[in-house]
Amino acid sequence: MAMAPPMRYCVPGERLCNLEEASPGSGTYTRHGYIFSSLSGCLVKTSDNGELPVVSVTRETESQMLPDVGTIVTCKVSSINSRFAKVHILYVGSTPLKNSFRGTIRKEDVRATEKDKVEIYKSFRPGDIVLAKVISLGDAQSNYLLTTAENELGVVVAHSESGGSSLLYPTKNCLFLSLGAEVFRWYPSAGVRCSVPGHTLKNSAK
């Protein structure tokens, strides 16, 4: 097996290179015109064509990430209120979190249109899995503030009201479940979840 060039390991405080030779990436910081390492791990130098190479330090086990403003997060609804829904943030992007963070989806952030006519009870239920975007880190009184007022965001997995074992799943623009006499349908982007009793659907429209 061909041996790759020996890995260079670095420790925090180690001077890696000049700011003119490379630009700092993750796991590094700059001081007095030099790039220093801030993690203990392997040095990775990626060279883009034409631009300065990016120097970063990576570890085998990724350390805890925090949800940042503008990131898409996956969360689970823990409780609902007439004004907001409280959620536990489980994934940041595609990285699972070791400890969940708490977030809030306010009534006016559920969808982009007809914000005042939103009813939280009809949009979320405890236990729903929601894709949301972080709009604020919060202040002294609140947790992370999230929004679902975009096309790709909203409830993606939920349990139906009738049976505990039936899962609703997303289709092209709404969720369908055929359960004999009742069909539950909702539109994630609109944040509305409603039931249409009396209809049967053999195959859900995809």
Add this chain to the structure above:
Amino acid sequence: MAGLELLSDQGYRVDGRRAGELRKIQARMGVFAQADGSAYIEQGNTKALAVVYGPHEMRGSRSRALPDRALVNCQYSMATFSTGERKRRPHGDRKACEMGLQLRQTFEAAILTQLYPRSQIDIYVQVLQADGGNYAACVNAATLAVLDAGIPMRDFVCACSAGFVDGTALADLSHVEEAAGGPQVALALLPASGQLALLEMDARLHEDHLQQVLEAASQAARDVHALLDRVVRQHVREAALLLGD
């Protein structure tokens, strides 16, 4: 104790070390799997264990969260069996609070807290056997634990204690030398830049001797850094080997 000389005429201390010599240091990282980061250090007979959790959401009152950086929360405790006599120490007693505050001051200088706004990093240190240089062993163990957790730091934080006897500065005091009652300095250093994270002394020392004591403590801290550097590199290499192939 009459007749106990801390520094003999030939320049040997009570345990046979020279004035600037450190005690034997052994350290291990990644001692516990369930914590985010952990480390264990033995400095002579002083044994300390450090565990780091974080960064995670603020526990307790959210109003204490800082809007632009992470809050570093340090807790120091000594095991009941750590000293010569078994002594039960209540959890919030003054000495432990003061140590916790000093550790917090030390690590807020080193950890890049701006990367984690509105979150909390917990550092818990426990002294299992106290034979002098408790603060230094705690800082060294906590540095390794923070590195193990992958929290970015400006530099290592290396600490050592120093004293002054018979015109000579002694580095890395043991319990016998501390109990003798001379001046003791605890110093925490960021080796790459040479900046001091913490300098503490509560005794009387003549101004003329201060420079000598500080230099002894700084040199000892740099020696500790060389050792911790080796431990960290070894650990990273082993971890890469385990996962790489």
